[in-house]
Amino acid sequence: MEHYTMNLTLKVWRQKNNNEKGSFETYQVKGISSEMSFLEMIDVLNEQLIVEGKEPIAFDHDCREGICGMCSMHIDGRAHGPWAQTTTCQLHMRQYKDGDTIVIEPWRAAAFPVIKDLAVDRSSFDRIIQAGGYVSINTGNAQDANSLPIEKQKADDSFAAAACIGCGACVAACPNASAMLFVSAKVSHLALLPQGAPERKERALNMIAQMDKEGFGSCTNIGACEAECPKGISLDNIARLNREYIGAMFAGDK
Amino acid sequence: MSLNSKIPAGSIQEKWTTYKSTCKLVNPANKRKIEIIVVGTGLAGASAAASLGELGYKVKAFCFQDSPRRAHSIAAQGGINAAKNYQNDGDSVYRLFYDTIKGGDYRAREANVYRLAEVSSNIIDQCVAQGVPFAREYGGLLSNRSFGGTQVQRTFYAAGQTGQQLLIGAYQSLERQVALGNVEMYARHEMQELVTIDGKARGIIAKNLVTGALERHSAHAVLICSGGYGNVFYLSTNAMGSNVTAAWKAHKSGAYFGNPCFTQIHPTCIPVSGDHQSKLTLMSESLRNDGRIWVPKKQGDTRNPNDIPEEGRDYYLERRYPAFGNLVPRDVASRAAKERCDAGYGVGASKMAVYLDFKYNIMHKYGKAEATKQGIAHPDNATLYALGKEVIKAQYGNLFEMYEKITGENPYEVPMRIYPAVHYTMGGLWVDYELMTTIPGLYALGEANFSDHGANRLGASALMQGLADGYFVIPYTIGNYLADEIGTGAIATDHAAFVQAEQNVQSRMEKILNIKGAETVESFHKRLGKIMWDKCGMARNEKGLKEAIAEIQQLKKEFWSNVRVPGAINEFNTELDKAGRVADFIELGELMCVDALNRNESCGGHFREEFQTEEGEALRQDDQYSYVATWEYKGDSEFELHKEDLNYEIVHPSQRSYK
Numbered sequence A: 001m002e003h004y005t006m007n008l009t010l011k012v013w014r015q016k017n018n019n020e021k022g023s024f025e026t027y028q029v030k031g032i033s034s035e036m037s038f039l040e041m042i043d044v045l046n047e048q049l050i051v052e053g054k055e056p057i058a059f060d061h062d063c064r065e066g067i068c069g070m071c072s073m074h075i076d077g078r079a080h081g082p083w084a085q086t087t088t089c090q091l092h093m094r095q096y097k098d099g100d101t102i103v104i105e106p107w108r109a110a111a112f113p114v115i116k117d118l119a120v121d122r123s124s125f126d127r128i129i130q131a132g133g134y135v136s137i138n139t140g141n142a143q144d145a146n147s148l149p150i151e152k153q154k155a156d157d158s159f160a161a162a163a164c165i166g167c168g169a170c171v172a173a174c175p176n177a178s179a180m181l182f183v184s185a186k187v188s189h190l191a192l193l194p195q196g197a198p199e200r201k202e203r204a205l206n207m208i209a210q211m212d213k214e215g216f217g218s219c220t221n222i223g224a225c226e227a228e229c230p231k232g233i234s235l236d237n238i239a240r241l242n243r244e245y246i247g248a249m250f251a252g253d254k
Numbered sequence B: 001m002s003l004n005s006k007i008p009a010g011s012i013q014e015k016w017t018t019y020k021s022t023c024k025l026v027n028p029a030n031k032r033k034i035e036i037i038v039v040g041t042g043l044a045g046a047s048a049a050a051s052l053g054e055l056g057y058k059v060k061a062f063c064f065q066d067s068p069r070r071a072h073s074i075a076a077q078g079g080i081n082a083a084k085n086y087q088n089d090g091d092s093v094y095r096l097f098y099d100t101i102k103g104g105d106y107r108a109r110e111a112n113v114y115r116l117a118e119v120s121s122n123i124i125d126q127c128v129a130q131g132v133p134f135a136r137e138y139g140g141l142l143s144n145r146s147f148g149g150t151q152v153q154r155t156f157y158a159a160g161q162t163g164q165q166l167l168i169g170a171y172q173s174l175e176r177q178v179a180l181g182n183v184e185m186y187a188r189h190e191m192q193e194l195v196t197i198d199g200k201a202r203g204i205i206a207k208n209l210v211t212g213a214l215e216r217h218s219a220h221a222v223l224i225c226s227g228g229y230g231n232v233f234y235l236s237t238n239a240m241g242s243n244v245t246a247a248w249k250a251h252k253s254g255a256y257f258g259n260p261c262f263t264q265i266h267p268t269c270i271p272v273s274g275d276h277q278s279k280l281t282l283m284s285e286s287l288r289n290d291g292r293i294w295v296p297k298k299q300g301d302t303r304n305p306n307d308i309p310e311e312g313r314d315y316y317l318e319r320r321y322p323a324f325g326n327l328v329p330r331d332v333a334s335r336a337a338k339e340r341c342d343a344g345y346g347v348g349a350s351k352m353a354v355y356l357d358f359k360y361n362i363m364h365k366y367g368k369a370e371a372t373k374q375g376i377a378h379p380d381n382a383t384l385y386a387l388g389k390e391v392i393k394a395q396y397g398n399l400f401e402m403y404e405k406i407t408g409e410n411p412y413e414v415p416m417r418i419y420p421a422v423h424y425t426m427g428g429l430w431v432d433y434e435l436m437t438t439i440p441g442l443y444a445l446g447e448a449n450f451s452d453h454g455a456n457r458l459g460a461s462a463l464m465q466g467l468a469d470g471y472f473v474i475p476y477t478i479g480n481y482l483a484d485e486i487g488t489g490a491i492a493t494d495h496a497a498f499v500q501a502e503q504n505v506q507s508r509m510e511k512i513l514n515i516k517g518a519e520t521v522e523s524f525h526k527r528l529g530k531i532m533w534d535k536c537g538m539a540r541n542e543k544g545l546k547e548a549i550a551e552i553q554q555l556k557k558e559f560w561s562n563v564r565v566p567g568a569i570n571e572f573n574t575e576l577d578k579a580g581r582v583a584d585f586i587e588l589g590e591l592m593c594v595d596a597l598n599r600n601e602s603c604g605g606h607f608r609e610e611f612q613t614e615e616g617e618a619l620r621q622d623d624q625y626s627y628v629a630t631w632e633y634k635g636d637s638e639f640e641l642h643k644e645d646l647n648y649e650i651v652h653p654s655q656r657s658y659k
Helices: A038-051 A123-130 A152-162 A169-173 A180-191 A194-213 A224-228 A236-250 B015-022 B043-055 B093-103 B110-130 B162-179 B245-252 B285-289 B316-320 B330-342 B359-373 B381-407 B462-485 B496-515 B521-536 B542-562 B574-598
Strands: A005-014 A023-033 A073-075 A101-106 A114-116 B035-039 B058-062 B183-186 B189-197 B200-208 B214-218 B221-224 B263-269 B292-296 B354-357 B416-425 B442-444 B627-635 B638-645
Touching: A005 A038, A023 A038, A038 B521, A123 A180, A123 A194, A123 B162, A152 A180, A152 B162, A169 A180, A169 A224, A180 A194, A180 A224, A180 A236, A194 A236, A194 B110, B015 B110, B015 B462, B035 B043, B035 B200, B043 B058, B043 B162, B043 B183, B043 B462, B058 B189, B093 B110, B110 B162, B110 B462, B162 B183, B162 B462, B189 B214, B189 B245, B189 B496, B200 B221, B200 B496, B214 B496, B221 B245, B221 B462, B245 B442, B245 B574, B245 B627, B263 B285, B263 B330, B285 B381, B292 B316, B292 B330, B316 B330, B330 B354, B330 B416, B359 B381, B442 B462, B496 B542, B496 B574, B521 B542, B521 B574, B542 B574, B574 B627, B574 B638
Parallel strands: A005 A101, B035 B058, B035 B221, B058 B183, B221 B442
Antiparallel strands: A005 A023, A073 A101, B189 B200, B200 B214, B263 B416, B292 B354, B354 B416, B627 B638
16 A cells, blocks of 8 residues: 655634633644554644644544544544544544645534533433443342353344444434434343343333433434444434334333 | 462362451441442443442542543453353363463462452353343354463453453443442543552542542542553553553552563554554454464565465464464564564564464365355355355454554455554552552552463453452452441541642642643653663563663653643643653653563563573573562652562463473
8 A cells, every 4th residue: 555645734623611612723734644543643733733832632532443432523524534434543544635624523412512622521421321221230140141042143233232332423423413323222232132121111211311311312314323333333223222112111011 | 568468278279269258248237338439440440340339338430531431441352261161172260270370471379360260250141141242153152262372262252342342341330330329430530649548548639630620539448440551662552541640659659569560562463654653453362263373484575475375484373383373372472473573574564564364264264164054065266265254254354444444454355464562561559369459448450450460461361350350359358358447437538648649749730731841741652662662572681671771760850851731730631631641651661670670580471581492482580580579669760679479389380381
């Protein structure tokens, strides 16, 4: 693969904190290698800003291998940028060419308030999990793992839903800022397994109730969440969540 | 202070059972009056916080990330070991114990390791009960694969995302306890100082990373579960935020640090591509199940790897270690890769890489098996390849995609290029059998402690240890201490010790901000990493280590006189947070070199060039160094050595052989 360097114009959302208004600032970065990751390019800009005596851009990131779910940039209007099934930290600069302009914003959703610049508060997701995204089993209560055979297909489907990294790209991509894909991934992960069965109905009802309480919007079947999800979480999960929810609503024994 | 490892009496099989039956207990009513602080929410921290919350203790958990689910345990790929013997291939608690002691090159404590092997099965049961979606066979039962340093299949996995699934299981249990009010969660908070009163751990000073405010939190016990310190090398497979600060502050408050120089260099990582590199990415050890490692037989061979015929390839691990082949332990595999590259056989632009090639197994192992299953009598090569590729994809798909995103090359077509990188630290806070440090009431769990892996950790054992410590060890051992704390009552945070500790943190931050020098934190971190990698990395020698110590002391001076950190204290200031972490890494780096210099032998991941066999294998000096090197902080650049002798009653140390 041919490597090259490029000069870029970046329009970055700057916001001092949640109380103050934000705006775009324009920066030039030079000599960016096509082998860099997108966040390494931001590192270069930040080093440059510090040397110039300016404040670096605050952004969330940690593992830089696409699994922790902490990075969260809206790049040129797309959650995690232009590559399919890729987090921002795994996007690489060979996507861009010399002279490009890139617009970088934080996740935008009422339930994800901006903390500073590109960093947002996603604790609403933790509270949704607290509402029921677990199996109520205390340490030490478990039976032998192989005493519970699970159909391979079901286990694989459950794993596919459990691959969600909780980054919030689904919310950021959705015009309604709905968290249905996130909630449905957790409900599906547990509903597909026998371990999740005893609390299945309450889980669906309580997690949806918490989602609404946090101020996430409703799902209108647009599908942007699935398109932008870095882990390829399928819309089928939302269909399953709707079935779980409706079933639970009308069940007499919940 | 003399080190008392508190190993229970009795045969190795009975120690833990005896301990559990005789340790002190805290009754449920008293548990509600006792507070516990857990620092870090990875596998060890989240499992401990959840389990202690379930027991009824009042728990406060802290993590620097925006959610406990982000802790770097999440990035563990390959799997978790357990002595289930589901495969009927001769595994047992004893074998797992033996493999771990041998893999650690006879520098781990037998009693702890035996306990680890004993509880390993419970971990799998617990995780499955939580809904962790491990890989399964068509019959619905759990699947296993092989990892390095063993000859049985005891590794449970969830594709290449085992750490993620285990952590989410622990995180969900933790969030359940948060919902029940048993755990208070403090995300975006970082421990800055340990508070001790009358010699006992009584709390921490934490910084709210969003507002910059310092907070005092008191407790009857403090658990350090903050992971390892691989980022001292700047480039490692750790997350960007992974740091040693909590453990280092505990060390400076009196907790001894065990075997700091024992670092694991993982053999299969994506090689460095340039100076801009911010971190390195692991390609799971599980890939060595199906990938064969080779370099060209000709030095400086620049041909496309697919154009190099079989007879032109040197499968050097299979050649040197026929019994274990590509599945030798990590330290052995890493050194062998370095040896080939140093000798001029490396590949890729930097010549610091070797090939990890899946074609053989795609075609001959999986392709053939699938063809037989589908009744294809004489499959051509293209058919074999297509069939085998699907099997490989199902097992490692996410890793192959990650490789392609980073390098732009398709590893199904072209062999992966890999090179060793810093991955894990076996050293850490010294703990006794109860996981208590040398400060009463202060515990260390998971990678943050030194205890179970000796001088080299086997693959799929970190997840096992983190969860063993959190789910099945600390819930018992902490009671033995807290039983004597039931009359203590709430600990006031206006005590002079809290005031002083908070003042220390405040002045340190002010000092850093007021330097207003010319060099960025990042630049200091990179310089430290280069010293450490060059002189305290995969190969070390006396001269280099002495130079490194002098260079690090000089670097520390420069840091404290020339670092530039913008912004203020009372705001979200990631540069200031990073500066504090790098300052601690600099101090730790010096101790690592001091420890490496002290240990005049090679063992596991610690390879002193002066001590090697004729074949270039690590040469231990059991008569002189069969001990845990435990360091006490005595002041700036002053560390005093204490030794915990290692007594091998069951496994007799011998020259490790994987041939």
